[in-house]
Amino acid sequence: MVAFEHPHPHGALAPTAHLELPFFEDAHRALANGLVAWAREQRVDETDDRAACKDWVRRLGAAGWLRYCVPEAHGGALPALDSRALVILRETLAFHSPLADFAFAMQGLGSGAITLAGTPAQKAAYLPAVAAGEKIAAFALSEPEAGSDVAAMALRATPSAAGWELNGQKTWISNGGMADFYVTFAKTEPDAGARGISAFVVDADTAGLDSSAHIQVMAPHPLATLTFSGCTVAREALLGNANGGFKLAMQTLDIFRASVAAAALGMARRAFAEAVAHAKQRKMFGQTLGDFQLTQARLGEMGALIDAAAMLTYRAAWLRDRSSSCGAGTPAYTAAAAAAKLTATENAQKVIDMALQMFGGRGVQVGTVVEHLYRDIRSLRIYEGASEVQLLILGKHALKA
Known part of the structure; x- marks a missing residue:
C-alpha cells in the first residue's frame, strides 16, 4: 500500500471544520492546515512496515512535526507537551495513513517518560534527536x-x-x-x-x-x-x-491516551469519507447507492458516532491543557481520557465496519482503503489500555463521585 493514494481526490483531504469548535485555538488550526497541506504531498511505500516507519520518522522529523513530541527546551515546537496539538496531529495522520500515525505516536510515547522525569543529561541525549527524527523511540x-x-x-x-x-x-x-x-x-x-x-x-x-x-x-x-x-x-x-516507575508509566500513558482516541477518530473519518464518495458514485437499479434511504440512514449513524467520539476526544485534550489545576493526573482528566479512548475506538470500529459493508465485496478486497482500515482499527481497542480497563476506570470514578 502506498500512503495517500486515493481513488476520489475530492475526498482525500482530512476534514478540518471541527477545528472551529471552542476547544481549539488559532495555533491549533494553523497546525492542522499546515499538516493537511504537507500530507497531500507525501508518497510512502508501506509494503515493508519497518522500512516505511523509518521513512515516516525521517519525513516527520525533517518537516518539523516530531517537534510536537518534546518540549521547546529540547528542540520541541511548544513550551510543553500540548494534548490538543497531539490530538490534531494523530487524527490527521491516521486519516491519511495509520502507519504514519504509528510512527509519530511512538516518538512521543517512547520519549514521554524522559520528558516527564529525565535528568538534564538524559533529556539532552535523547529528546532533540527524537524531535529531529534522528533517533527512534x-x-x-x-x-x-x-x-x-x-x-x-x-x-x-x-x-x-x-x-x-x-x-x-x-x-x-x-x-x-x-x-x-x-x-x-x-x-x-x-x-x-x-x-x-x-x-x-x-x-x-x-x-x-x-x-x-x-x-x-x-x-x-x-x-x-x-x-x-x-x-x-x-x-x-x-x-x-x-x-517510581509505575507512576511514571501511568503518567506517560495518561498524556497520550486522548491521542489514541484521536487516531481512531482519524481512521473513522477516513472510512466515512470513503463511504460517502462511494455512495455518490455507485450505480444500482438506475440510481446511486446514496439515493437509497437505507444508505442515508447508515451514513447518518456513522456521522453521529464520529461526532460523539470527537466531542469526548477534544474535551479530554482540552481538560489536560487548560490549566495545571485540572490537567493530567487528576481524576477528572483520567476519567475524561478513559471515556474518549473507549468511545472513539469502539465507535471507529463500528463506523469502519459499516463502511466496509457499504462497499460489499469490494470492501474485503485486500489493498482497498476500507479493508486496510478494518484491520488497522482493531488493535486500538486493546493497546494503551483495553476497552475493559477503560470501563473499570470510569466505573471506579463514578463510585468515588
Whole structure:
C-alpha cells in the first residue's frame, strides 16, 4: 500500500471544520492546515512496515512535526507537551495513513517518560534527536504475563558494580527491533508489586539485549519481543526515582491516551469519507447507492458516532491543557481520557465496519482503503489500555463521585 493514494481526490483531504469548535485555538488550526497541506504531498511505500516507519520518522522529523513530541527546551515546537496539538496531529495522520500515525505516536510515547522525569543529561541525549527524527523511540512496558496487570511484570533489574543488570522479557513492543533506545520498566523490588517498579533508558546496542524476535500482526506494524540476558546499564540509565516507575508509566500513558482516541477518530473519518464518495458514485437499479434511504440512514449513524467520539476526544485534550489545576493526573482528566479512548475506538470500529459493508465485496478486497482500515482499527481497542480497563476506570470514578 502506498500512503495517500486515493481513488476520489475530492475526498482525500482530512476534514478540518471541527477545528472551529471552542476547544481549539488559532495555533491549533494553523497546525492542522499546515499538516493537511504537507500530507497531500507525501508518497510512502508501506509494503515493508519497518522500512516505511523509518521513512515516516525521517519525513516527520525533517518537516518539523516530531517537534510536537518534546518540549521547546529540547528542540520541541511548544513550551510543553500540548494534548490538543497531539490530538490534531494523530487524527490527521491516521486519516491519511495509520502507519504514519504509528510512527509519530511512538516518538512521543517512547520519549514521554524522559520528558516527564529525565535528568538534564538524559533529556539532552535523547529528546532533540527524537524531535529531529534522528533517533527512534520505544516504550517497553508489556510482558508475556503482564499486560493490563502491569504490577505482575517479571523483568528484574538488580544493582551491579557497573550499574544495573536486567534479566527477563518484554513483548508487544512497538518499534521493537528498529528503535534506537527503549524506555524499559523493570522490577527493582520484586515483592513490592506496583511500588517496586523502576524505569531505565536502554540503548538498542546494549550488550545482552536481543530484539530480533519480530511479531507479525493482522495490520503490519513493527513489533517485537525483547529479551534481556545479563543486560547491564549504567547507574545513570535509571529514569526518575527508584521504584517510581509505575507512576511514571501511568503518567506517560495518561498524556497520550486522548491521542489514541484521536487516531481512531482519524481512521473513522477516513472510512466515512470513503463511504460517502462511494455512495455518490455507485450505480444500482438506475440510481446511486446514496439515493437509497437505507444508505442515508447508515451514513447518518456513522456521522453521529464520529461526532460523539470527537466531542469526548477534544474535551479530554482540552481538560489536560487548560490549566495545571485540572490537567493530567487528576481524576477528572483520567476519567475524561478513559471515556474518549473507549468511545472513539469502539465507535471507529463500528463506523469502519459499516463502511466496509457499504462497499460489499469490494470492501474485503485486500489493498482497498476500507479493508486496510478494518484491520488497522482493531488493535486500538486493546493497546494503551483495553476497552475493559477503560470501563473499570470510569466505573471506579463514578463510585468515588
